[in-house]
Amino acid sequence: MRTLSLFALAVVACLAVPSDAGDLRTASALRDRALGDPTAWNIVESLTTEIGPRPIGSPAYSRARDWAIARLKALGFVNVHAEVFPKPAWIRGAESAEVVGPFPQKLAIIGLGNTVPTPPQGIEAPIVVLKSYAELLAARPGAFKGRIVVVNQPMTRTEDGSGYGAAVQIRNGYGEAARRGALAYLIRSVSTGAPRSPHTGAIWGPGTGKIPAAALGVPDADLLQHMAARGPVRLRLKLASSVNPKSLAWNISGEVTGSARPDQIVVIGGHLDSWDPGTGAIDDAAGVAITTAAATLINRLPQHPRRTIRVVLWGSEENGGSSDAYLAAHRNELGKIVLAGESDLGSDRAIHVDLPDGAAKAPAFALLPAVLAPLKVFVADTPPRHGGSDIEGLQKAGVPIFAVGQDASRYFDYHHSADDTLAVVDRASLNQNVAVWASLLYLAADSNVDFRAKPGK
Amino acid sequence: MRTLSLFALAVVACLAVPSDAGDLRTASALRDRALGDPTAWNIVESLTTEIGPRPIGSPAYSRARDWAIARLKALGFVNVHAEVFPKPAWIRGAESAEVVGPFPQKLAIIGLGNTVPTPPQGIEAPIVVLKSYAELLAARPGAFKGRIVVVNQPMTRTEDGSGYGAAVQIRNGYGEAARRGALAYLIRSVSTGAPRSPHTGAIWGPGTGKIPAAALGVPDADLLQHMAARGPVRLRLKLASSVNPKSLAWNISGEVTGSARPDQIVVIGGHLDSWDPGTGAIDDAAGVAITTAAATLINRLPQHPRRTIRVVLWGSEENGGSSDAYLAAHRNELGKIVLAGESDLGSDRAIHVDLPDGAAKAPAFALLPAVLAPLKVFVADTPPRHGGSDIEGLQKAGVPIFAVGQDASRYFDYHHSADDTLAVVDRASLNQNVAVWASLLYLAADSNVDFRAKPGK
Numbered sequence: 001m002r003t004l005s006l007f008a009l010a011v012v013a014c015l016a017v018p019s020d021a022g023d024l025r026t027a028s029a030l031r032d033r034a035l036g037d038p039t040a041w042n043i044v045e046s047l048t049t050e051i052g053p054r055p056i057g058s059p060a061y062s063r064a065r066d067w068a069i070a071r072l073k074a075l076g077f078v079n080v081h082a083e084v085f086p087k088p089a090w091i092r093g094a095e096s097a098e099v100v101g102p103f104p105q106k107l108a109i110i111g112l113g114n115t116v117p118t119p120p121q122g123i124e125a126p127i128v129v130l131k132s133y134a135e136l137l138a139a140r141p142g143a144f145k146g147r148i149v150v151v152n153q154p155m156t157r158t159e160d161g162s163g164y165g166a167a168v169q170i171r172n173g174y175g176e177a178a179r180r181g182a183l184a185y186l187i188r189s190v191s192t193g194a195p196r197s198p199h200t201g202a203i204w205g206p207g208t209g210k211i212p213a214a215a216l217g218v219p220d221a222d223l224l225q226h227m228a229a230r231g232p233v234r235l236r237l238k239l240a241s242s243v244n245p246k247s248l249a250w251n252i253s254g255e256v257t258g259s260a261r262p263d264q265i266v267v268i269g270g271h272l273d274s275w276d277p278g279t280g281a282i283d284d285a286a287g288v289a290i291t292t293a294a295a296t297l298i299n300r301l302p303q304h305p306r307r308t309i310r311v312v313l314w315g316s317e318e319n320g321g322s323s324d325a326y327l328a329a330h331r332n333e334l335g336k337i338v339l340a341g342e343s344d345l346g347s348d349r350a351i352h353v354d355l356p357d358g359a360a361k362a363p364a365f366a367l368l369p370a371v372l373a374p375l376k377v378f379v380a381d382t383p384p385r386h387g388g389s390d391i392e393g394l395q396k397a398g399v400p401i402f403a404v405g406q407d408a409s410r411y412f413d414y415h416h417s418a419d420d421t422l423a424v425v426d427r428a429s430l431n432q433n434v435a436v437w438a439s440l441l442y443l444a445a446d447s448n449v450d451f452r453a454k455p456g457k
Numbered sequence: 458m459r460t461l462s463l464f465a466l467a468v469v470a471c472l473a474v475p476s477d478a479g480d481l482r483t484a485s486a487l488r489d490r491a492l493g494d495p496t497a498w499n500i501v502e503s504l505t506t507e508i509g510p511r512p513i514g515s516p517a518y519s520r521a522r523d524w525a526i527a528r529l530k531a532l533g534f535v536n537v538h539a540e541v542f543p544k545p546a547w548i549r550g551a552e553s554a555e556v557v558g559p560f561p562q563k564l565a566i567i568g569l570g571n572t573v574p575t576p577p578q579g580i581e582a583p584i585v586v587l588k589s590y591a592e593l594l595a596a597r598p599g600a601f602k603g604r605i606v607v608v609n610q611p612m613t614r615t616e617d618g619s620g621y622g623a624a625v626q627i628r629n630g631y632g633e634a635a636r637r638g639a640l641a642y643l644i645r646s647v648s649t650g651a652p653r654s655p656h657t658g659a660i661w662g663p664g665t666g667k668i669p670a671a672a673l674g675v676p677d678a679d680l681l682q683h684m685a686a687r688g689p690v691r692l693r694l695k696l697a698s699s700v701n702p703k704s705l706a707w708n709i710s711g712e713v714t715g716s717a718r719p720d721q722i723v724v725i726g727g728h729l730d731s732w733d734p735g736t737g738a739i740d741d742a743a744g745v746a747i748t749t750a751a752a753t754l755i756n757r758l759p760q761h762p763r764r765t766i767r768v769v770l771w772g773s774e775e776n777g778g779s780s781d782a783y784l785a786a787h788r789n790e791l792g793k794i795v796l797a798g799e800s801d802l803g804s805d806r807a808i809h810v811d812l813p814d815g816a817a818k819a820p821a822f823a824l825l826p827a828v829l830a831p832l833k834v835f836v837a838d839t840p841p842r843h844g845g846s847d848i849e850g851l852q853k854a855g856v857p858i859f860a861v862g863q864d865a866s867r868y869f870d871y872h873h874s875a876d877d878t879l880a881v882v883d884r885a886s887l888n889q890n891v892a893v894w895a896s897l898l899y900l901a902a903d904s905n906v907d908f909r910a911k912p913g914k
Contacts, residue, residue, distance in 0.1 A: 049683040052562035059561070104516070105509035105736070108875060194880035195652045196735065219878035223736070226506040226879075278653065279562070279680070418565060421676035422683075423651035 023446050024367045027439035030297050031371060034435035039296050041427050043071065043289035044347070048279035048422045055276045056316055057089025057247045064272050068252040068288075068313050075296045077254030077311065085325035087316050089247035090114045092276060093240025095214065097186075100124060100234040103227055108217035109186070110277060110417075111239045112171060113202035113319060115213045118184065122238035123148065123212065125183050129228040133170040136177060145181030148235055150188075150228075152221040157192040161345060161408030164190070172203050174213040184237050185213040188221035193413030196220065200275050200416045202319050212239045249273070251322055252313040256299040258445065260306035265333070266445050267310045267340040267399075268295065268437070271317035271390055278420030282411060286430060287343035288313055294437035298445070305446035307338065314390035317344065327393030334397050339444055339451050341402045342388025343437065346411040347430040350377050353440055354384040356400035361456020364447035371439045375432055380405070400451035402444070404436055480903050481824045484896035487754050488828060491892035496753050498884050500528065500746035501804070505736035505879045512733045513773055514546025514704045521729050525709040525745075525770050532753045534711030534768065542782035544773050546704035547571045549733060550697025552671065554643075557581060557691040560684055565674035566643070567734060567874075568696045569628060570659035570776060572670045575641065579695035580605065580669065582640050586685040590627040593634060602638030605692055607645075607685075609678040614649040618802060618865030621647070629660050631670040641694050642670040645678035650870030653677065657732050657873045659776050669696045706730070708779055709770040713756040715902065717763035722790075723902050724767050724797040724856075725752065725894070728774035728847055735877030739868060743887060744800035745770055751894035755902070762903035764795065771847035774801065784850030791854050796901055796908050798859045799845025800894065803868040804887040807834050810897055811841040813857035818913020821904035828896045832889055837862070857908035859901070861893055 047067065054064040065082055072080045090113055097107040129150045130136050136151055151170055156163035167190040174185040189199035196217040203213055214237065216224070227233045252272060258264060270287020274280025295311050298304070314322035330337070339356070353372060359365060360379050369379050386392070387401035395401050407429075414420045449455050504524065511521040522539055529537045547570055554564040586607045587593050593608055608627055613620035624647040631642040646656035653674040660670055671694065673681070684690045709729060715721060727744020731737025752768050755761070771779035787794070796813070810829060816822060817836050826836050843849070844858035852858050864886075871877045906912050 045683060049680060050560045050687075052560065052680075103507045103509065194876070194878075195654065196875040196878060196880075197653060217875075219736070219876075219880040222880065223506060223509075223878070226502060230506075279676070418653040418674075419651070419676075421651075421653060421680070423653075423676040423679065 023443055024371060026301065027371045027442045030438040030442055031375065031435040034294070034297055034438045035431050037293060037297060037431065037434065040289040040293035040430050040434045043292055044281055044285040044425055044430065045422060047285040047288065048281045052279045053276040054272065054274050054280060056087055056249050056273055056319060057091050057244050061273060065250055065252060068272055072252065072254035072292070072311065075292065076299050078257055080254040082250040082252050083325070083329055084248050084250045085321065087247055087249035087319065087321045089244040090319070091242045091244060093117070093242065095239050097214070097235060097237045099227065100236050102231070102233070107220045108196045108198050109214045109220070110198040110200045111241060112213045112215055113200055114204060115239060115241065116210045117241045118212045118237055118239045122236050123184050124234060124236040127224060127228060127233050127235050129225045131225070133173060136173060136180070139180050141179055142181045144177065147182055148184045148186060148237065149177040149182040150186045150216070150221065150224050152188045152225050154188065155190055155192050155412060157409060159407055159409050160405060161411055163192070164412060171201050174203060174211055178211045182211055184211050187215050189215045189218050189417070191218050191412055191417065194218055195419055197277065197418040200277060212237065214239060249315040249321060251315045251326055254311050256295050256304055256309040258306050258308040259304040262308045263336055264307040264338050265310050265336050266307055266441065267312055267337050267391070267394065268342070268441065269312035269314055269390070270343045271314035271322065273316055273318055275318055275416045277418040279422065280420060281422045281425050282346035282420050283415045284317065284344050286347035286425060289430065290343045290433045290437055293434045294441050297438045298442050305442055307445040309441060309445050317389050320389070322390045323393035327397055334399060337394060337399045339402060340387065340391045340394045340399050341404070342391050343404065343433070344388050345406045345408050346415070347425045347433065348407040348410060349429045350375065350404050350406050350433045350436040352378050352380045352405040353436065354380045354382065354403045354405060356402060356451040357383045358454035358456040359449060359451055362449045364443055364449050368440065368443060372436060375435055377436050398452070404433065406433065480900055481828060483758065484828045484899050487895040487899055488832065488892040491751070491754055491895045492888050494750060494754060494888065494891065497746040497750035497887050497891045500749055501738055501742040501882055501887065502879060504742040504745065505738045509736045510733040511729065511731050511737060513544055513706050513730055513776060514548050514701050518730060522707055522709060525729055529709065529711035529749070529768065532749065533756050535714055537711040539707040539709050540786055541705050541707045542778065544704055544706035544776070544778045546701040547776070548699045548701060550574070550699065552696050554671070554692060554694045556684065557693050559688070559690070564677045565653045565655050566671045566677070567655040567657045568698060569670045569672055570657055571661060572696060572698065573667045574698045575669045575694055575696045579693050580641050581691060581693040584681060584685060584690050584692050586682045590630060593630060593637070596637050598636055599638045601634065604639055605641045605643060605694065606634040606639040607643045607673070607678065607681050609645045609682050611645065612647055612649050612869060614866060616864055616866050617862060618868055620649070621869060628658050631660060631668055635668045639668055641668050644672050646672045646675050646874070648675050648869055648874065651675060652876055654734065654875040657734060669694065671696060706773040706778060708772045708783055711768050713752050713761055713766040715763050715765040716761040719765045720793055721764040721795045722767050722793050723764055723898065724769055724794050724848070724851065725799070725898065726769035726771055726847070727800045728771035728779065730773055730775055732775055732873045734875040736879065737877060738879045738882050739803035739877050740872045741774065741801050743804035743882060746887065747800045747890045747894055750891045751898050754895045755899055762899055764902040766898060766902050774846050777846070779847045780850035784854055791856060794851060794856045796859060797844065797848045797851045797856050798861070799848050800861065800890070801845050802863045802865050804882045804890065805864040805867060806886045807832065807861050807863050807890045807893040809835050809837045809862040810893065811837045811839065811860045811862060813859060813908040814840045815911035815913040816906060816908055819906045821900055821906050825897065825900060829893060832892055834893050855909070861890065863890065
């Protein structure tokens with residue numbers, strides 16, 4: 001039985017209880033400490049204030065690397081280093097769109113990540129407004145020849161963020177529009193909100209041809225639909241961008257060394273890169289903060305848990321790449337990675353915890369529901385299907401994953417837009433997440449559970 | 458007793474009831490009709506779609522005049538015309554701000570209306586961040602020599618919008634900053650929201666010197682405060698603008714002629730001009746729509762009320778001028794204007810009606826609470842102190858005023874910003890306002906009440 005000096009007295013009084021009682025007491029103490037701990041907030045505040053938006057290829061992205069290394073070291077992590085990999089950078093230039101006629105107005109737009117630019121003088125053409133992506137897919141080849149296609153399909157607000165899947169498909173539809181003769185592709189922002197700030201995001205879908213692609217502010221997409229209902233509308237679109245094919249990215253790694261089985265590793269983290277219009281507070285300074293703060297609280301315990309906790313601050317989530325790079329670099333230690341989880345759904349309250357198949361029934365997690373109940377978090381009886389983009393490679397390679405399900409009701413109001421700032425981070429909810437991660441992480445890292453073995457089955 | 462053919466049967470059955478029973482039935486019928494009437498929504502939709510932002514001096518402002526005249530005529534108003542007055546136009550140019558160091562970031566800003574421009578190369582200087590306007594006023598002359606002053610005082614959210622008064626004072630503080638040696642004046646947007654879109658608004662306060670003045674996005678003001686807490690911060694501000702001293706403005710007027718006393722006039726309206734970042738949906742297409750729709754419903758009655766209803770779509774609210782121009786042009790008919798009211802607080806639900814002193818107790822309004830109760834609107838027992846900027850001149854000249862108090866909880870999240878679009882207009886609330894205005898307006902216009910005489914006292 002591993003005991004903690006802090007809780008020695010209590011443990012002495014409970015020598016007759018099952019062997020995990022000390023762990024559960026520590027997990028509960030971590031939970032309570034997390035709720036009042038400033039680490040997570042300080043990380044979000046620092047990353048958004050001192051670095052700000054940090055897309056790959058920007059000077060801020062390099063500053064974020066230095067920030068992360070310094071921060072992890074200052075928090076006492078060991079083996080802190082950057083793992084570099086090549087990642088071409090798409091760099092945004094000046095962008096504008098306006099209705100030329102019959103009702104001249106400027107529009108709020110933002111180029112979608114990786115879009116090709118327009119010619120310098122822009123593209124001026126009549127628009128066709130489609131109320132759904134299905135209308136685009138149903139149109140015959142060449143149907144929109146010489147036009148700018150506007151897809152104005154709203155995103156559905158859901159607590160679990162599941163409306164995003166359908167919406168992302170639309171964002172990637174430029175190839176479908178090009179196949180039907182479109183000169184450019186505009187979408188209603190992938191957003192559940194009403195603010196005018198448009199939402200960017202990467203495109204990389206298959207297409208027969210590349211045409212410029214941008215997102216309209218939600219009100220702007222509706223505006224074009226209202227105009228188009230009156231008759232023909234002409235629009236002028238200008239998108240400038242460049243690509244640096246030799247750009248580099250990096251995953252930043254730091255560890256809390258395990259006390260008994262340091263060779264067994266639990267990998268957690270959030271992603272360090274962000275889109276450019278906001279300061280990347282909920283996407284994903286929050287995930288960086290939640291996981292780093294949880295590991296920091298554990299790092300401060302008088303005795304570390306048995307296994308090593310490795311925090312990886314992923315360097316290329318928004319444009320993909322972290323996951324593959326990590327898998328390639330760590331293929332020979334895959335067997336040592338006993339569990340992995342990512343935090344990348346903002347800072348709003350955690351609702352449930354999803355453990356690998358069978359783990360919830362393992363003795364080590366028998367009292368986890370009791371630890372999480374005061375946080376109003378339940379242990380779900382189904383394992384996560386998807387744990388996060390950056391651990392997708394690990395997951396596919398057989399590493400067991402867990403997830404903390406959050407309230408994503410507000411997340412898509414802000415993410416990838418100028419409104420993703422510290423102003424939309426709720427400190428209490430942020431810390432509630434840290435509490436969940438810290439207690440869960442401690443139990444997992446201090447256990448002997450073999451998550452690959454479907455332990456409770 | 459005036460009767461309506463629509464309600465003739467009902468009225469015949471009620472010949473014994475007091476003389477206002479027919480009016481109250483008509484008012485109730487107008488109320489119910491308003492809730493399902495498309496006029497108000499169509500006006501907001503049309504003005505934001507076909508005209509969009511319409512600051513004085515812009516081509517859209519001229520298009521708005523033509524739109525308003527055509528729309529009032531199409532709705533059956535008579536004596537529709539524009540009353541032109543001179544109004545110098547301040548015209549926005551390119552604007553930007555960025556932190557130069559130590560944490561380079563672009564900032565979201567918007568120039569305050571009427572600000573002087575910066576030199577073309579901008580102003581680069583260290584900032585001082587003040588958490589309240591009182592700190593600025595308490596500083597000695599010259600205290601901020603060579604600095605850009607940032608006032609980061611949040612606005613208080615209130616249901617009645619009363620937090621705006623204190624905030625507007627801050628917006629006008631550039632003279633106080635200049636007196637203390639500041640090179641430029643930046644304020645936290647006068648906003649109750651968290652979105653990054655900055656909020657503009659006119660400045661015209663007294664000052665010893667003119668320095669450039671702009672509003673930061675709410676998150677940007679906090680960001681600068683967080684940076685400044687770490688040490689010196691340098692900022693670069695560029696504001697371009699021009700002034701057209703020979704620009705013209707116009708109040709658009711149209712009438713529903715009174716059936717018995719057409720020389721007695723009830724003046725109502727909203728303002729046609731708007732700020733430029735949004736489409737001026739809640740500020741003030743909504744007011745234009747609410748008052749025009751209410752008058753239109755009355756105009757469609759088989760018999761008009763006794764008095765004339767005059768809808769005035771004010772042409773220069775945001776920069777002032779409508780009120781004085783109207784007073785100057787109508788000084789010789791002030792005695793004929795029996796009552797005036799303005800709608801300029803967005804489209805959210807009406808909560809109470811404020812009548813001129815004593816009017817609520819006049820027999821003509823005895824059953825008004827019964828008409829408004831189903832709308833969850835009460836008749837307040839205090840007259841309005843302020844009925845709206847555009848009728849301030851009339852009010853000061855002794856014209857009795859009324860007001861419809863609305864829920865302004867959300868209004869200052871959006872007004873004067875890019876987020877003021879059709880997306881934030883709730884159609885049901887908009888129509889609830891029309892219902893209040895239509896029923897109240899009918900009772901006032903069909904009455905003999907002399908509002909100047911404190912009738913119920």
